[in-house]
Every structure is written in C-alpha cells, then in structure tokens.
Amino acid sequence: MFREVSLEYLKTSINMVKKILEVLITKLGVPIEESSEIIEAMIGLKMVNMNYYPACPNPELTVGVGRHSDMGALTVLLQDGIGGLYVKIEGEEGPWMEIPPISGALVINVGDTLQIMSNGRYKSAEHRVRTTSKESRVSVPIFTIPKPNQKIGPLAQAVDRDGSPRYREVLFQHYMANFFGNAHDGKNSLQFAHIH
Ligand SMILES: O=C(O)CCC(=O)C(=O)O
Numbered sequence: 001m002f003r004e005v006s007l008e009y010l011k012t013s014i015n016m017v018k019k020i021l022e023v024l025i026t027k028l029g030v031p032i033e034e035s036s037e038i039i040e041a042m043i044g045l046k047m048v049n050m051n052y053y054p055a056c057p058n059p060e061l062t063v064g065v066g067r068h069s070d071m072g073a074l075t076v077l078l079q080d081g082i083g084g085l086y087v088k089i090e091g092e093e094g095p096w097m098e099i100p101p102i103s104g105a106l107v108i109n110v111g112d113t114l115q116i117m118s119n120g121r122y123k124s125a126e127h128r129v130r131t132t133s134k135e136s137r138v139s140v141p142i143f144t145i146p147k148p149n150q151k152i153g154p155l156a157q158a159v160d161r162d163g164s165p166r167y168r169e170v171l172f173q174h175y176m177a178n179f180f181g182n183a184h185d186g187k188n189s190l191q192f193a194h195i196h
C-alpha cells in the first residue's frame, strides 16, 4: 500500500516537473521540439527521500540541515505542518525567509543543474532547515538529477543570449563527487563549474 502511494506520488510529481521545466527551458529560447530531450537528460534519475528531524531541546545549538542548494534540476518538497525551512534571498548574506508550510502546497526548488544549464538565469535556491524544541518534523523531497554519465553545461541558446558561458561543461558524476566530497557551505558547490 505504502509502495503504491509513493510510486503514484513520484509519477505525478515527475509529470509536473517536466511541465515546469518545459516552460523554463523554452523561455530560454530552446525550440519546444528540442526541449524534451534536454529535460530527460536533466532528470535522468529521480530520488524520493524521507527526512525525519527529531525534536531537539536546544534548537539554537543544532543544525537540522545546513545551508546548501540541491544539485539537480528541480526538487519537489512536501513538508508537514511544523515549519523550519528557510530560503536565502539573493545577495551575499541573506536575509533568510521562512517558507511556511501551507496545507496542500508543495515547495519547488531550483537546483544547481538548472542554474548551470540556464547559464545562471535560473538561480538555485540556497536553503536550510532548523529543528524545533517541541515537535519532530518530517519532509519528503523528490530530487531530479542527471545520470552520472551525463554532461551538463550551459544551453547554446542561453550562452548566445548572454554572450559567453558562465559555466564550463562537466560530467555530472564529477559535479556530484565534488558536491559530496566537500563540506556544504551555501552554494560553494557551484564554483566547481564556474568560469572565472
Ligand atoms: O526538510 C526540508 O524541508 C528540506 C530538506 C532538504 O533541503 C534536502 O533534503 O535537501
């Protein structure tokens, strides 16, 4: 039963992700006929995670999840009613904005892959989670990421518009190794592909 519900949730979420990506990618000037192949490459792997954050007596001393951006294309995040998810407003040091739980609503996060492929037009969301002293919290993110052997780099149309590429082409497996090989510090992971 649980398996069926999870698979159904995954399937409908992925359909939604494809629709959102189609809008975002065609907005960059990619012809619609070319968009589905690009989208399939961006979301070659799908992962459903289940996060459990126990109640913590000293929330100010703990980090639920430290500041980071997700590495894939888009993340679909379902959170319960507890709250504690923050997203950083663009700019060096914040401010951080709480994303309050809204019953029946999902949070969609842009990930690093979409930032790189759009040549920086769509920025990945830096976010973090704090725990609370009273209640435990559960969240269920669906990550969509390229397959390890997929090359990712700025789309030609995005580079044409901007005049030059801001990111180099990387094998996603190398991006991932760098992402997990270093302590998360905000969006530092993007430096790996950034052209200086
Ligand atoms: O628990 C959340 O709301 C977000 C979790 C998260 O950012 C992640 O798993 O990447």
Ligand SMILES: [Fe+2]
Residues within 6 Å of the ligand: 068, 069, 070, 127
């Ligand atoms: Fe995340």
